[in-house]
Amino acid sequence: MNGYALWLLTRRNLKIFLKDRANVFFSLLAPLIVLALYVLFLGRIQEDGLLAALEGMGIQGGGDQIAAFSDSWMLAGCMSCACITVPLCACGIMIQDKARGITQDLFISPVARWVTPAAYFCSVVAAGLAIGAIVLAVCFVWLAASGMWLLSLPDVLGCIGALILSVISSSTLLVFVVSFFRSQGAFTALNVILGTVVGFLIGAYMPITYFPDAVQKFTYFIPGSYTAGLFRNFMMRGALEEIAQLSPAFAEGLRSEFSLTFDFFGAEVGIAAMFVVLAAVAAVFAGLNVLAAVLRKKA
Amino acid sequence: METQLPAEDEEVVRAENLRKTFTLSRKQQRLERTSFARKVAVDGLSFAAQRGEIYGLLGPNGAGKTTTLRILSTLIRPDTGDAYVCGHSVTREPQKVRDAIGFMTSELKLESFFTPSYLFDFFGAMHGVEKETLAQRKQDLFARFGIDRFAEVKVRDLSTGMLQKVSLVVSIVHDPAVVIFDEPTNGLDVLTAKVVTDFLLELKRMGKSILLSTHIFSLVEKLCDRVGIIIDGKMAADGKLKDVCGEMSIEERFFEIYRTVRGEEA
Numbered sequence: 001m002n003g004y005a006l007w008l009l010t011r012r013n014l015k016i017f018l019k020d021r022a023n024v025f026f027s028l029l030a031p032l033i034v035l036a037l038y039v040l041f042l043g044r045i046q047e048d049g050l051l052a053a054l055e056g057m058g059i060q061g062g063g064d065q066i067a068a069f070s071d072s073w074m075l076a077g078c079m080s081c082a083c084i085t086v087p088l089c090a091c092g093i094m095i096q097d098k099a100r101g102i103t104q105d106l107f108i109s110p111v112a113r114w115v116t117p118a119a120y121f122c123s124v125v126a127a128g129l130a131i132g133a134i135v136l137a138v139c140f141v142w143l144a145a146s147g148m149w150l151l152s153l154p155d156v157l158g159c160i161g162a163l164i165l166s167v168i169s170s171s172t173l174l175v176f177v178v179s180f181f182r183s184q185g186a187f188t189a190l191n192v193i194l195g196t197v198v199g200f201l202i203g204a205y206m207p208i209t210y211f212p213d214a215v216q217k218f219t220y221f222i223p224g225s226y227t228a229g230l231f232r233n234f235m236m237r238g239a240l241e242e243i244a245q246l247s248p249a250f251a252e253g254l255r256s257e258f259s260l261t262f263d264f265f266g267a268e269v270g271i272a273a274m275f276v277v278l279a280a281v282a283a284v285f286a287g288l289n290v291l292a293a294v295l296r297k298k299a
Numbered sequence: 300m301e302t303q304l305p306a307e308d309e310e311v312v313r314a315e316n317l318r319k320t321f322t323l324s325r326k327q328q329r330l331e332r333t334s335f336a337r338k339v340a341v342d343g344l345s346f347a348a349q350r351g352e353i354y355g356l357l358g359p360n361g362a363g364k365t366t367t368l369r370i371l372s373t374l375i376r377p378d379t380g381d382a383y384v385c386g387h388s389v390t391r392e393p394q395k396v397r398d399a400i401g402f403m404t405s406e407l408k409l410e411s412f413f414t415p416s417y418l419f420d421f422f423g424a425m426h427g428v429e430k431e432t433l434a435q436r437k438q439d440l441f442a443r444f445g446i447d448r449f450a451e452v453k454v455r456d457l458s459t460g461m462l463q464k465v466s467l468v469v470s471i472v473h474d475p476a477v478v479i480f481d482e483p484t485n486g487l488d489v490l491t492a493k494v495v496t497d498f499l500l501e502l503k504r505m506g507k508s509i510l511l512s513t514h515i516f517s518l519v520e521k522l523c524d525r526v527g528i529i530i531d532g533k534m535a536a537d538g539k540l541k542d543v544c545g546e547m548s549i550e551e552r553f554f555e556i557y558r559t560v561r562g563e564e565a
Contacts, residue, residue, distance in 0.1 A: 004424070005424075005425055008421065008424050008425060009425070012421060016410055016412075019412045020412075100408050101404060101408050102408045104374060104402070105402070105408060105422075105470075106425070107373075107374060108372055108373070108374065108397055108400070108402045109397060109422070109425040109426055110394050110395075110397040110398045110426060110427065111425065112394075
């Protein structure tokens with residue numbers, strides 16, 4: 001009975017999220033802003049800057065490689081934002097149900113208490129994966145359509161793995177945070193603030209290395225930075241290899257400047273470590289969600 | 300999943316010495332104009348409601364009516380004491396209690412893009428009602444309350460009165476023996492309030508036992524067989540309406556009791 005109720009509630013929550021077109025649009029606002037800024041001017045500025053740097057090293061050409069590198073960087077930023085903002089918007093159902101007393105109705109139905117919060121979590125993950133998969137498909141189509149497809153099969157699988165782990169990780173964290181919110185106003189404030197700053201904090205608008213040292217160190221404590229790191233590694237690897245054929249030193253410089261690896265207080269954080277960090281965040285916040293549910297039940 | 304109805308004249312709800320205290324935040328202390336960090340919401344409350352009757356908990360705002368109903372609905376646990384719904388303890392057998400009750404408020408809790416039919420099926424499945432039984436109940440209840448013509452119309456396109464009916468019918472999808480209704484007509488316009496009171500009388504005719512909270516005297520006079528007057532979390536009077544009121548109206552009797560308990564005019 002509890003398993004069936006979990007499935008029913010998850011489906012209901014997902015339906016509510018997906019049927020609200022405005023909510024789905026706003027969940028993708030941050031990635032769309034990244035895309036718009038890139039198309040309008042950031043892309044051009046970045047490509048010109050990188051080409052000038054390449055020319056400064058005495059290397060002519062490389063326009064296609066730089067364009068592929070820039071586009072991949074922008075798309076990795078869009079994906080990383082979507083992995084955070086979509087689950088966040090999907091958490092809105094928790095607040096909506098609380099504010100309208102629907103949670104109370106659900107708690108009165110003869111299913112175990114854990115089912116309702118578990119269904120919220122499952123629907124947040126499902127929404128993140130569904131919308132994230134569509135965004136990822138759009139990214140792939142973008143790269144293929146513009147003739148910049150440089151991804152191998154492991155890269156594609158890596159992107160899918162990064163999507164799954166990032167959505168689960170951000171969902172456990174966001175469900176925990178949002179479970180303390182009671183009013184729609186407070187949640188909207190969180191949504192607006194996070195939606196605005198997330199692009200900067202994970203380096204979607206500009207590389208994190210352009211920020212002051214203290215800000216850079218701060219971003220290393222944000223799980224979204226590791227999500228962005230993973231997507232960059234998988235989406236930009238092919239383009240970076242092409243650039244390496246022109247100038248290995250230049251490619252190596254780009255790798256650290258565009259945060260494909262982090263220097264976490266002297267320790268280099270690569271792909272495996274990024275996966276571990278995201279998995280650890282998911283495990284810690286899953287534990288905290290369970291603990292909070294137990295404490296709430298006792299209270 | 301139909302709940303077994305208790306035998307005639309049987310107590311369907313029995314509260315025994317319920318006590319519930321809440322911790323007040325600083326903001327709540329300011330609003331309540333008190334320096335105490337804890338508030339006793341319900342203080343040794345005992346009463347019983349019989350099968351097939353409407354029992355009204357009458358009291359001013361903050362008297363402890365909603366807290367009592369929330370304890371009976373298993374939403375919160377009492378600090379001490381216990382309550383029984385159809386013989387099941389709210390503290391020890393909350394799942395069985397939830398099987399036996401329907402909990403309603405006057406607030407509308409329906410998502411605008413779902414249809415009455417979907418909502419009925421959803422909450423029916425949540426309560427574990429068999430598919431055939433659910434289909435039959437939907438047909439019966441929708442016809443009885445005039446929802447059948449609007450079964451597939453989206454909630455956002457329904458009138459307020461129809462919305463209220465849908466909300467109420469969805470709350471009894473699992474055919475509960477006991478219906479608990481917190482402030483049934485609070486904030487409703489006269490037409491929608493009539494929909495609700497007619498609905499409650501219809502439920503009574505269907506043999507349901509109803510427990511409601513209110514601060515509206517006319518509602519008690521119109522609907523209730525028994526009344527419990529709560530003041531400051533304590534039961535000040537309890538019994539059949541005519542026994543509690545005697546020759547007085549419920550309003551006169553309430554204020555007489557209030558003066559006696561509080562030693563002051565309301």
